[in-house]
Amino acid sequence: MSKNSTYQEIAEAIRAHDSFILLSHIRPDGDAIGSQLALGHALEEMGKTVHYINEDGLPDNLTFMVNSQKIQTPPENPLDVQVCIALDCATKPRLGENAINAAANATLWINIDHHISNPAYGNLNHIDSTSPATGQIIYQLIKSEGMPLPAATRDAIYVAVSTDTGSFQYSNTTSETYEMAAELVRLGLDVGSINAQIYDSNPYRKIELLRSLLNTLQLEEGGKVAHWELPYSVKLEYNLKPEDSEDQIDLIRGIDGVLAAAFFEELEDGKIRVSLRAKDDSFNACETAQLFGGGGHKRAAGIRMTGPIADARRKVLEVISKAIS
Amino acid sequence: MSKNSTYQEIAEAIRAHDSFILLSHIRPDGDAIGSQLALGHALEEMGKTVHYINEDGLPDNLTFMVNSQKIQTPPENPLDVQVCIALDCATKPRLGENAINAAANATLWINIDHHISNPAYGNLNHIDSTSPATGQIIYQLIKSEGMPLPAATRDAIYVAVSTDTGSFQYSNTTSETYEMAAELVRLGLDVGSINAQIYDSNPYRKIELLRSLLNTLQLEEGGKVAHWELPYSVKLEYNLKPEDSEDQIDLIRGIDGVLAAAFFEELEDGKIRVSLRAKDDSFNACETAQLFGGGGHKRAAGIRMTGPIADARRKVLEVISKAIS
Incomplete structure (x- = not known):
């Protein structure tokens, strides 16, 4: 694995550009969609243009997330963007062919992930396999670089990390994970409401x-x-x-x-x-x-x-x- | 409700006595048993004699807890103890007749609970209905008064709070709850193992x-x-x-x-x-x-x-x- 870029290097690259496409893996889960929405809303708050694209679109069980309808399936032609940020995706092909095509105009690829097998396929890479969720890496990037953390980002980070840790239960959960949750609550997260939406809702067919x-x-x-x-x-x-x-x-x-x-x-x-x-x-x-x-x-x-x-x-x-x- | 005793007043009363009976409510859950084991092991570490009594004994699903076999059903005759501490029990009758009888020799009753309806039936009472679990009150008592926090106490607090918040999901979960979990992990709690024991184990009959x-x-x-x-x-x-x-x-x-x-x-x-x-x-x-x-x-x-x-x-x-x- 090549050397990780620092949060500072990634934040500088973000500040230096205006238009972004955010991707995550096929058959997306809470950490994939949550990371896209979390980082995307921080970027929008910074005045950037953001496209949220997923090969398979938004799964039904995550439509409760604020602004989740911004997650779109890939358009036919490449988008006019400068930067592609791949989130929570261990290999480039797992982004999906059409999603990769949508990002064809991007001249800079940033790859942020927590899968140890990630071969660092971006120009800038930050792979942290000690993190239980890509959402937690996004949180650390935002906090350490003083990027904005609007309510939509706050809630999306929580969804990403809660779902990838089995509600703070799996062995990958660290003291930093719980500290992050404490800070998100201090920032106004409605714990009862968001968990009811994540866990307490099942289609009858299930x-x-x-x-x-x-x-x-x-x-x-x-x-x-x-x-x-x-x-x-x-x-x-x-x-x-x-x-x-x-x-x-x-x-x-x-x-x-x-x-x-x-x-x-x-x-x-x-x-x-x-x-x-x-x-x-x-x-x-x-x-x-x-x-x-x-x-x-x-x-x-x-x-x-x-x-x-x-x-x-x-x-x-x-x-x-x-x-x- | 009469005025709450401070943590300091409760800790002073504990330090001034040598023998204790710890009780909690009938049909005990994770917060009841967890609070008994958490406080009891802190008291034992302080050199106290501790009896862990529950009207209904230890439920099967909590036998994984360290030293949980110390939880006994009430003996026929009252125990020779100075202090009774009632934990997580909204009313005195809910302790159970036999358990109350076992505490008949106690001359001081301490009542620690998070149920808003608790009528403060102790000589010293600390009722905090903003706390999601009695286990979290025990944690705050221990931390604020510099009482010992051995591994058995650490794990029992986690079980108490995790089970009473539905794994940190219910609306009663506060930023202090997540901060407490972070500190317990720093103190050596094995998150993956304890959660597997709490949640990932079901008798076939269920x-x-x-x-x-x-x-x-x-x-x-x-x-x-x-x-x-x-x-x-x-x-x-x-x-x-x-x-x-x-x-x-x-x-x-x-x-x-x-x-x-x-x-x-x-x-x-x-x-x-x-x-x-x-x-x-x-x-x-x-x-x-x-x-x-x-x-x-x-x-x-x-x-x-x-x-x-x-x-x-x-x-x-x-x-x-x-x-x-």
């Missing part, structure tokens, strides 16, 4: 999905393995979106005594996507995934394999059983 | 309960009312404990478009316990509950009425429908 998954839930190996599945017909029946099934597997990984959890999802082409989760070091999700050509991390890994679902289930569970015994 | 509830879920009034139910036979089948169904109703209150949620639970004696929840001010849960002799708050209220479940459901839903139309 509840229908959960019911459907629970009705297929099975435990194996004396309760050490939990698995459930989602046929494509159910996705059609409830008009499910790809993001609806994200993180649902955490519920069965969290069952007392479960060491390994597996989610078998039938795709439109009949292939099966398998998500694997480990509770601790007694099961290595990545090693099992690699045996089927998949990959990932020790605690979370994935496979894409041929169906039908029953065959995939049998094969994968056989390997998991051996691995944990 | 998952079976959720599946059973979801299979009875119905929406009414074009999706403005959600309700589900739990027959007593299901409680027996899955060997459910009273705390298993707590807070599950939040899932259906959170469905987009739902204004009122109702949970109908059949009790052993055939009576029906009804829990009502409102999403916002368009439904007043307390007003509906009062029509059936129940009560509570605007957003959360309860009723106990005669069964069978189908009759109770019909009657209550009829009133809810009128209330929201």
Whole structure:
């Protein structure tokens, strides 16, 4: 990894230019959209022209965010901008082809991220893998360089960091994270209201999905393995979106005594996507995934394999059983 | 309410005595047990003798807490102690008859709580209804008076405050709450580990309960009312404990478009316990509950009425429908 640019160098580059395109990764989450809105509103407050572009647009679950409608899908032709700032995006291709095309006129690329694997694909780069969220890096940039922190930025930073830390729970949460939250509250953040909007609102189809998954839930190996599945017909029946099934597997990984959890999802082409989760070091999700050509991390890994679902289930569970015994 | 004692007055009283009984409310939650363990370990570090008594003992979901086995049910005869400290308990009877009897020899009562309705039943009282948790009051007492803050106290404070704020989400969360969490991390708290123990661990019977509830879920009034139910036979089948169904109703209150949620639970004696929840001010849960002799708050209220479940459901839903139309 090349040397990080300092916050000062990044702030100077921002001050020296007038027009910006802000990008983040495909299938954007709270940290992606939150970082775009947080930095963008600070730039607008500085008098800059800002375009907020995401390959996949704004996901439904983040439409509550102030000015979130500014997040647009890429226009057909490149925008007339001087600078592109890529946020929370570990690799350049993950910005999406059309989004990259929209930024084709930019002569300066700034890359701000917290993914350790980021190859520093910008002209200026600030990659901080000790930060739990890109939103927290944006906060530090703004505070250390005396940039404006309007209400829309304040709230967007909170959404970014809260969602990427599982509401301040994951091991990546630091004392600086909590200090930042304290400062955002002092700046007027409405904690109850914003959290109700982030966490206390679910489309009914997600509840229908959960019911459907629970009705297929099975435990194996004396309760050490939990698995459930989602046929494509159910996705059609409830008009499910790809993001609806994200993180649902955490519920069965969290069952007392479960060491390994597996989610078998039938795709439109009949292939099966398998998500694997480990509770601790007694099961290595990545090693099992690699045996089927998949990959990932020790605690979370994935496979894409041929169906039908029953065959995939049998094969994968056989390997998991051996691995944990 | 009588005038609050200062932290200094409470700390002086603690320093002037040697033996303590620490109590909290019946059906204890994370703030009750967390406050007992937090203050108790600080007192032990000061060389005091401490008895940790709870009318209902230690709930299963908090056995992960360091030294939690010190929480005992009341002994038959009063303990030989000078001081009783009641924690997180809004009224004296809510401590439980046997627990109060265990404290009968105490000549000084200290009452520390965050419930606004607390009538200040101690000789010394510190009631702070602006604090989201009694655990946060314990933290402030310890910090302001230079009392010891050992690891067991540090972790217990975090559990108390995290559980009473819904992981730093509820509107009662203040900037001081986040600052406190930052300081606990600086003191060595393992954020990832303690949160996994608080939130990422469920007995299988709770998952079976959720599946059973979801299979009875119905929406009414074009999706403005959600309700589900739990027959007593299901409680027996899955060997459910009273705390298993707590807070599950939040899932259906959170469905987009739902204004009122109702949970109908059949009790052993055939009576029906009804829990009502409102999403916002368009439904007043307390007003509906009062029509059936129940009560509570605007957003959360309860009723106990005669069964069978189908009759109770019909009657209550009829009133809810009128209330929201």
